[in-house]
Amino acid sequence: MLLLTGEYQHVVDNKSRVLISNKLRNQIDVDEHGSNFYLVLGANGILCLYPEKYFEQIALAVTPGTTAPDEAVVFERISFAMSSKVELDGQGRLLLNDILRKRAGLKDHITLIGVRDHIELWNSENWEQYVSDHMAQYQKQMSQARQVVLQNQNEEH
Numbered sequence: 001m002l003l004l005t006g007e008y009q010h011v012v013d014n015k016s017r018v019l020i021s022n023k024l025r026n027q028i029d030v031d032e033h034g035s036n037f038y039l040v041l042g043a044n045g046i047l048c049l050y051p052e053k054y055f056e057q058i059a060l061a062v063t064p065g066t067t068a069p070d071e072a073v074v075f076e077r078i079s080f081a082m083s084s085k086v087e088l089d090g091q092g093r094l095l096l097n098d099i100l101r102k103r104a105g106l107k108d109h110i111t112l113i114g115v116r117d118h119i120e121l122w123n124s125e126n127w128e129q130y131v132s133d134h135m136a137q138y139q140k141q142m143s144q145a146r147q148v149v150l151q152n153q154n155e156e157h
Contacts (some may be wrong), residue, residue: 004114
């Protein structure tokens with residue numbers, strides 16, 4: 001199971017490279033998910049980094065027959081055009097594609113966050129604003145989730 005967690009502050013260097021923290025990389029089982037990544041413009045214009053084998057499963061999940069033919073064509077065109085297979089260099093740095101970086105609006109100070117099955121790259125100030133805007137919602141959902149778990153544990157005993 002892929003369960004990426006944490007938030008990590010980084011600076012994009014003058015060659016458009018960003019370090020992908022060992023703490024994030026060590027959460028990925030290389031045998032199961034691969035050692036390379038796909039850089040993808042994801043939901044809400046957020047730049048995402050998916051382990052290669054996992055992304056390949058996602059890319060093949062929307063095929064003709066599972067959605068309307070026109071929607072499948074649109075998904076394929078945009079998702080494959082705005083995705084690129086990438087390798088980290090020997091120091092664990094990722095070279096950011098200029099076009100994707102521009103589309104995602106990434107500046108020099110970014111925050112990498114683990115989001116279950118992928119890593120998201122945010123402008124640090126945008127991430128802080130997102131956390132501020134959504135903290136109350138998060139706290140409510142966390143409380144509800146804990147109540148469900150505790151209730152299930154009580155029912156088992």
